[in-house]
Amino acid sequence: MLELANVSMRFGGLHVLQDVNIALPPEGSIFGLIGPNGAGKTTVFNLITGLFRPTGGSITFDKQSLVGLQPFEVTRRGIARTFQNIRVFKEMSLLDNVVVGMHRHLGYGALGTLFSSPAVRMAEKQARERALELLSWVRLDHKARATADSLSYGEQRRLELARALATEPKLLLLDEPVAGMNASEKTELMVEIRNIRARGYGIFMIEHDMRFVMGLCERVAVLNFGRIICDDVPEVVQRDPQVIEAYLGRDEDPLQEATA
Ligand SMILES: Nc1ncnc2c1ncn2[C@@H]1O[C@H](COP(=O)(O)OP(=O)(O)OP(=O)(O)O)[C@@H](O)[C@H]1O
Numbered sequence: 001m002l003e004l005a006n007v008s009m010r011f012g013g014l015h016v017l018q019d020v021n022i023a024l025p026p027e028g029s030i031f032g033l034i035g036p037n038g039a040g041k042t043t044v045f046n047l048i049t050g051l052f053r054p055t056g057g058s059i060t061f062d063k064q065s066l067v068g069l070q071p072f073e074v075t076r077r078g079i080a081r082t083f084q085n086i087r088v089f090k091e092m093s094l095l096d097n098v099v100v101g102m103h104r105h106l107g108y109g110a111l112g113t114l115f116s117s118p119a120v121r122m123a124e125k126q127a128r129e130r131a132l133e134l135l136s137w138v139r140l141d142h143k144a145r146a147t148a149d150s151l152s153y154g155e156q157r158r159l160e161l162a163r164a165l166a167t168e169p170k171l172l173l174l175d176e177p178v179a180g181m182n183a184s185e186k187t188e189l190m191v192e193i194r195n196i197r198a199r200g201y202g203i204f205m206i207e208h209d210m211r212f213v214m215g216l217c218e219r220v221a222v223l224n225f226g227r228i229i230c231d232d233v234p235e236v237v238q239r240d241p242q243v244i245e246a247y248l249g250r251d252e253d254p255l256q257e258a259t260a
Contacts (some may be wrong), residue, residue, distance in 0.1 A: 001202055002048065002079075003024055005119050007057035009043055009226075016040045017047075017226045020057070025219060030193065030203040032213040032234075035223035036246060041206045042084070044223070045173050050074045061171070080169035082160045084176045090149035094140055094159055098131035099124075099150055101166030134162040137199075138192050154185030158192065165196070174205040175184060178212050190216055201227070203252060214238060222246065 002024040009017040017040045022032050033041050046052045048059055050071040060067045061077055069077070089097050113152060137142040140159035145153070148159060164172055177193070180184045186209065193216060197203055207213045213220060214234040221231040224246040230237050237243055 001031075001064065002204065003045070003060050004048075005058045005060075007044075007047060007054050007059060007123040009052065010055045011038070012171065015226055016043050017054075020044065020226070020228055022221055022228065022231070024171070024202060024204060026201045027202045028197055030197050030205070030217045032217035032220040033204070033206045033223060034208070034210070034213055034220060039223040040125050040226045041223055042175060045081065045175055045206065048074070048173065049079065062079050075169070078168075078170035079173060080164035080167045080171070081173040082157075082175060082177065084166050084179060086153075086156050086160060088148045088156050088159050089131045091147055091164060093145050093163075094135055094145055094151075094170070095128060095131050095144040097159055098134055098162050098166045102127055102130065102168070107146075131162075131166065135159075137165070137196065138162045140189075142215040152185075154188065155180050157181065157185075158189065161192070161196070165201075169201070171204060174203065174207075176207055177205060178207065178209050186212055210238075216256070 002022070004020055004022040007017055007020040008015070022033075022044070024094060033044060034039055043052070047054050047197045048066065050066065050069045052069060052075065064077070066077065070122060089100070092100070132141055134146055135144055136163050139160065140151075140155060140158055143155075148156060151159060161172075161174075161177075174193075176185060178189060181189065190212065193203060200204070205213070205217070206208060214237075219232065220234050220237045222229050222240070222243050224242075230240045232243055
């Protein structure tokens with residue numbers, strides 16, 4: 001699976017990450033990364049997915065280095081990602097949103113598309129069937145022909161999940177999946193993420209909602225000022241003095257909320 005060893009990242013004189021070590025458990029588990037605002041969490045995802053190159057350390061997936069790869073190459077290796085802000089194509093149907101995500105798998109070139117050969121039509125048919133299946137995993141298959149802008153906020157987030165799955169990843173990176181969701185949308189997403197994990201996918205999420213993280217993850221790492229200060233099962237993380245200290249002085253205390 002995914003392993004970050006002594007990863008560092010500097011932007012000019014700013015040390016955003018220092019000697020970060022993260023080893024995800026084997027496939028089919030859920031790992032969480034938490035930490036106060038600005039701790040460096042999104043930067044970790046940006047390094048994994050090839051948007052930035054680390055200034056130090058190594059990042060490997062299934063024992064092969066990801067450092068220096070372009071984002072599309074990282075996707076090809078089997079890592080898909082969703083973003084903090086929703087990035088669905090609002091004027092396209094749900095089905096098309098998912099099919100677009102899988103085009104690298106269709107395996108025919110521009111000429112094939114132009115002449116629409118039987119092989120191409122078969123591939124398109126299979127892609128639509130797979131897209132419908134992925135939409136059913138997030139319970140949106142009944143809306144497959146609707147346009148994405150007709151969906152509620154929570155549904156659009158679930159559509160993003162289906163679209164990420166369309167690249168046939170082994171590992172899904174979710175950046176704040178429940179941001180902006182109401183309580184019932186969060187509960188629904190929790191069930192769906194558990195179902196996806198049960199299908200054998202690895203899940204690595206950044207999330208501020210402690211109840212969600214602690215309820216869902218098998219293991220949680222905590223970043224503070226660019227360093228991992230704790231990496232353990234949720235019950236231990238919630239009671240760790242350094243973690244409590246890192247969250248002290250905030251307006252709200254997410255750790256308290258998680259245990260309430
Ligand atoms: N491209 C960049 N250039 C310069 N500084 C950056 C860049 N990207 C991130 N940073 C800085 O790195 C630090 C960590 O940012 P990052 O977005 O990774 O934090 P985060 O933990 O994801 O925060 P949040 O929880 O608020 O999303 C911040 O100080 C940010 O300003």
